[in-house]
Amino acid sequence: MELQLQIKMNEKLFLRDPEQTELGKNIILHSIQLIHKNGFESFTFKKLAENIGTTEAGIYRYFENKHRLLIYITAWYWSWLQYRLVVHVNNIKDPFDKLKRVIRLLASTVEDDISISYVNESILHQIIITEGSKTYLTKRVSEDNKDQLFNPYKDLCSKIGDIILECNPNYKYPKSLSSSIIEIAHAQNFFMNNLPSLTDFGNSKDESKIIAFLEDLIFSSLKE
């Protein structure tokens, strides 16, 4: 028997559910590849269609536009990460140990431990680092937020916030700290690989240094 993880996505994210058809899955698969290869700015539905071997109009039947598609794959990533977080933290008693595992999860390239056929989680992680914030850094944030498109990200932050409170019930900024951990993990990863003088990791490109930095930063402020 084969168990398959299916992530239920917010229906406002798509016009037609991409998980239900071959073409839909191909759209996700190839859009991840294309965005990773050329960046979101130069990604177009036309190129995507050529890549898949379908037509532009075909893609538009699934997604309203490329921004929605980016939100879709980002939301999918956060949902998947939340699932992995629950698994990794399960049965761990010590909240500090929990938080350490969370930091590792956020700052490490995925090892494809729980993988889903048509998604390449490892390059997806790279996309989230470079393109993830573009989902909300728009004039449409509030509308998109009302449509609950950012719920997976918010849920994840909320879960991490709970663990932070387990570590220190008096800590005043659990939500801000959790969103900051996520953002720093990504920013430092991007800087390490692209603008190394903004970090202390030189050209080592060693993710464990980001983890060490985050642990130092977070635990000193939680242990006080």
Added chain:
Amino acid sequence: MELQLQIKMNEKLFLRDPEQTELGKNIILHSIQLIHKNGFESFTFKKLAENIGTTEAGIYRYFENKHRLLIYITAWYWSWLQYRLVVHVNNIKDPFDKLKRVIRLLASTVEDDISISYVNESILHQIIITEGSKTYLTKRVSEDNKDQLFNPYKDLCSKIGDIILECNPNYKYPKSLSSSIIEIAHAQNFFMNNLPSLTDFGNSKDESKIIAFLEDLIFSSLKE
């Protein structure tokens, strides 16, 4: 006698120096207004030209494309902020006091204390929060970095890193911490105003809370 601050910009940022002509200054002035109003994605040289009362081709004589223009105004902002930082920190002995002033500078809406005629620094700050990271979150980062387009940001980080080391000469991550302070200040500001559940500041929209959060986070890890 009137003193005027002029910021010398990297020549690779423009085709023709916008500070030297009326039209050039108008391009900067109106692009800041337009990007603030409609966001960078829907900002076009055509709309900008109509706004100024010139033609599209006219804008292209100054800037290669809108991305370069965004880098230009971002770089200008960081240069200007570095100048303000030097002024605000000047003559302060206690490095912790210095760092507090830096945090306040990064997390506060500018009070137009040192202002330059044709730039609206207060709305520029808002643009940097929403659009700033888009300058480097591209496939061209490395090239643009080789052209030293991000030097003002890097210089600022380096200066803040020095202050961090004054606070604690043994601290291992001065550069990562300074880039993280800047990024968190912006992210938390954006979240507070647009996705408040990602912060602990509710709908207060009170910048002093971001400052308190940052101080708590930073000083606990520096004092250890």
Added chain:
DNA sequence: TCAATTTGATAGTATTACTATCTTAAAAAT
């Protein structure tokens, strides 16, 4: 097997992101 649904193929439009050219106006140099 009939009906509904999904895809493919094609066409078309408004806008974007430019490049080119030519003329006029203003500034600088001689």
Added chain:
DNA sequence: ATTTTTAAGATAGTAATACTATCAAATTGA
């Protein structure tokens, strides 16, 4: 004072982007 340079205005044009619409063929499913 008049050339020469430089900047700006006006206009045109092109390839690509971001869509929308329509119709036919193929597939699915009741």
